[in-house]
Amino acid sequence: MEKMRADARRNRAKVLAAAEEAFALDGLAVPLDDIARLAGVGAGTVYRHFPSKEALFQAVVLERIQQFAEEARALANAEEPGAVFFDYFVRVIRQASLNRAICDALAESSGHAFKAGAGDEFRAALAELLARAQAAGAVRPDIDGDDLRALIVGCLAVERYAPGSEHLLRVVVDGLRRIERVQTG
Amino acid sequence: MEKMRADARRNRAKVLAAAEEAFALDGLAVPLDDIARLAGVGAGTVYRHFPSKEALFQAVVLERIQQFAEEARALANAEEPGAVFFDYFVRVIRQASLNRAICDALAESSGHAFKAGAGDEFRAALAELLARAQAAGAVRPDIDGDDLRALIVGCLAVERYAPGSEHLLRVVVDGLRRIERVQTG
């Protein structure tokens, strides 16, 4: 991994950079040849460094997912669990909606970056944040971490269907708050 | 359309039935050859009756969308706009989540069955139902018909990601209600 030839290391970096850009724009749907061309490299070179397109995708996405997980862990002991939770929830969705790679990664429930360790870290950190917000009475108690991930995926679908409609995110956020309302017609 | 040969009419019906079944299961992703085989027919026969896979898909989906629109129109003058609206909202999502064809049709914002007349009918009827529920104070006023369609698409994404979690639909429904809540932590 480290005793690579200089040009190999250089090309690997170029491929990663190109993949990051291309995947961010079009998600997993981008053809691998496009990535190779964007990197100024042949398709074979991509496969020398990554065993498959999937693996390259994971390599690109893993970093971001880990960032999310770390961010969540850093907030685990914050003073106001409710506010912190909603801030985080919204931030994740906003970030992901700017990056189709992350959207695709989150939307693949069973496999990919989520089956690996980083996905579990994120999952755990998210559940922790949720649990604290629920314990503080800020979030309704009838959902769990898996439900929350599903809601994130749903919000990303909304954003893709109707780009730039932030107030729809507020609908979900309001729905997540502790139920404590007056009867309405 | 009516002066067809007997076998032609028979095959057309078989193709439609097969397409309905296959599209319902796997959405637009199902290969056309699979539909032909399921219908007991050659691929050429499918193309004799429908100019493209898209057209066949629309033919299958159109009926259902029209049903939805009609259903909404029938409820337009109901006594309790709020309850009627939420019932309808939930019913549409439940129906669609059992039928990937409808999911795919609703998720394609610009084209397909939605650009055609039936899509507009559905859109209009949905907006009408929403407006009445808002006028009755049952639904928050800061969303419109397009927002609602986006939310439906989002709910379908949630359902696909986490099948069978009905309570998540309730989160969105609660978020849609008129804002009238107590401050919470």
Added chain:
DNA sequence: GACAATACGGAGCGTGCGTTCCGGTTGTCA
């Protein structure tokens, strides 16, 4: 019952994509 007209089936075409293969090139190290 025979003859057009119509419809059928499925092989085949074009395209796009993931992946592999290999002849040529480049970096490394003695």
Added chain:
DNA sequence: TGACAACCGGAACGCACGCTCCGTATTGTC
């Protein structure tokens, strides 16, 4: 600097899919 291993590019392969083409079969008519 020479020689070998590592690496590179991109042509080519296999596959899947939408769609078309045409020899054959079926239907309606006289």
